[in-house]
Amino acid sequence: MRKLSDLRFPGEWFPEARQMQRKIILHVGPTNSGKTYRALKRLEEAESGIYCGPLRLLAHEVFEKMNAKGITCNLLTGEEKRVMDEACLMTSSTVEMANLGRRMEVAVIDEIQMIGDPLRGWAWTQALLGLKAKEIHLCGEPAAVPLIKSICESLNEEVVVNEYERLTPVTINEASLNRNWTKIRKGDCVVAFSRSQIFEIKTKIEKETGLKCAVAYGALPPETRAMQARSFNDPESDVNVLVASDAVGMGLNLNIKRIIFSTVKKFDGHANRYMSIPQLKQIAGRAGRFGTTYANGQVTTMYPQDLNYVKMAMKAPIHYLKLAGLQPTVDMLEFFAVQMPQESFPNLLQKFEEMASVESSYFLCNFGDQKKIAEAINHVDLNLRDRYIISTAPVSTRNEQLLDTVARFAEMHSHSDTCTLDTVVTLPKQPPREPKSLQELELAHKTIMLYMWLA
Incomplete structure (x- = not known):
């Protein structure tokens, strides 16, 4: 059982990828620095390839852009499969659905810092270790660089790091809005962390300013979030303000002038805690977008006591990732289960979790x-x-x-x-x-x- 739960050498799970001499290119920088744009440009030039995104929304976006440019591309997510051409060698997918069985020229793995996520990190690790692509382009935050270098070094693969600067400036306002909702302006995005707060704030803004609000939060279907984003972005629309959860941090292209945190604390399933510094930076980074009316972004808070935390977080040094997530394959669990034929599946998972051994660069999700x-x-x-x-x-x-x-x-x-x-x-x-x-x-x-x- 110890042997079957030994996860110390995950690179060996993908022998065909290990036989290739893959080129790993890491594109890192803050939000709105053009890193993913550069990687996708390379994918567009390839004869075969895959885009692996963190969200169904992003996989859809790349799928639509590719086909709009005349590059035939299929779509594969956990919920949907759209085949434009059976012979097509280009796919846009969610990272969990990445096809590890096909050889290709170029692969793009987006938001690579998610490799350290306690729940989903295994999917980024699996894609990084297992994709059979001549070139693998990883896009994400600088926090992932040392970990990716360490993993690739263990695979005898060299990493080229391309660093990008933000294309437009973002500044932190010296003062909060001091609880005054009448100070909300066109192009503002107010961030909150619960559905009830979001709708309360929407009602308050519309009542006190006359400005119409769009909303975006995690429980809304991705398509609905995209529709709300489009109405906010459209200069001809009567929607001028966005009220959103941390769903704005990833997956939506938004023309935001100013990010306003209505709170800097978030319920994590157990208690209200300060949101993590990387998450705050990612959300704040959505203010100001290259090529729009609101190129120069601003960040502030609704309450004075929250502004100091935002200032501290924005100036904080990078928190480098230490570990990448792993998850056993179903084959491993089947072999493990043979040793305990009478054990229930929940107990089997518990036992595997207790006995699993991982190498210093990894953790069990x-x-x-x-x-x-x-x-x-x-x-x-x-x-x-x-x-x-x-x-x-x-x-x-x-x-x-x-x-x-x-x-x-x-x-x-x-x-x-x-x-x-x-x-x-x-x-x-x-x-x-x-x-x-x-x-x-x-x-x-x-x-x-x-x-x-x-x-």
């Missing part, structure tokens, strides 16, 4: 959500591979209704029942008018996304 889903479907008669797949479904395990839905899907699958979408989702006939009906609509969307992912 958190099995927390997987164990919760595994518990929810523990009563269902499934083989281990199906159990593993369902346990890795993209589900917020804090939502009991979604967990019940996962269990229902698992039961239908175990009985080989045909499952149609209208048996599990009923959409309201009217748009939502209060928070409760909005939450019901968001839950319906999450259920649809889960259905598409399992399908």
Whole structure:
């Protein structure tokens, strides 16, 4: 069991990639520095390749841009597969769906600093170690440089680092808005961290200033977030202000003049804590966008006591990543399970977590959500591979209704029942008018996304 849970040499999991002499190019810089733009330009020139993004929204954006330029490109995300041409050698995908089996000329892995994420970091590690591309372009924050160099050195692969400066300046205002909502102006983005806060602020701004607001937050479908962003960006639109969560930090192209933090604390599932410095910097960096009316960005806060934390965070030195995430393959878990044939799958994951050994550059990604889903479907008669797949479904395990839905899907699958979408989702006939009906609509969307992912 110790041998089967030995994850110390993950580079050896991908022997075909190890036989290649890959060229690794690292593009690093702050938000709005053109690093991803440069990498994508190289991808456009290639005969074959892949874009690996952190969000479905970004994979869609690259897919649409490629095809609009006459470069045939397919789309592959956990929820969607769009094939423009079966013979096509170009794909835009979410990083978890990266095709490791195909040889290609160029691969672009976006937001490489996510390799250190406690939940999803394994997908960036897997792409970095396993992609069979002659050139791999990594885009992200400078914080990832030493870790990437260390990993590539262990693979005998050289790394070329291209550093980029921000294309437009961003400055921190000397004063906060001091709780005065009438100081909100066109082009402002007010940042909050809960749905209720976002809608309270939206109502307050529209009432006190007469300016119309768009909203963007994590539980909104990516397509809806993109529509809200477009209405905010459009100079002909009557929408002048954006109220958003940390969803603005990644995946949306926004013409923001000023970022205003309504708070600098965020609930992390256990308590309200100061948001991390890298996250604050990434959000603040969305102020000012090259080539727009608001090229010179500004950052401030609504409350005076929060401004000092923003100033400190913006001046703070880089927090370099120390470790990259790992996750065992389903084959490893199957071999491990053979040693404990009577053990339940949740206990199997727990035991693997306890016994796993990793090398100094890596850590085992958190099995927390997987164990919760595994518990929810523990009563269902499934083989281990199906159990593993369902346990890795993209589900917020804090939502009991979604967990019940996962269990229902698992039961239908175990009985080989045909499952149609209208048996599990009923959409309201009217748009939502209060928070409760909005939450019901968001839950319906999450259920649809889960259905598409399992399908």
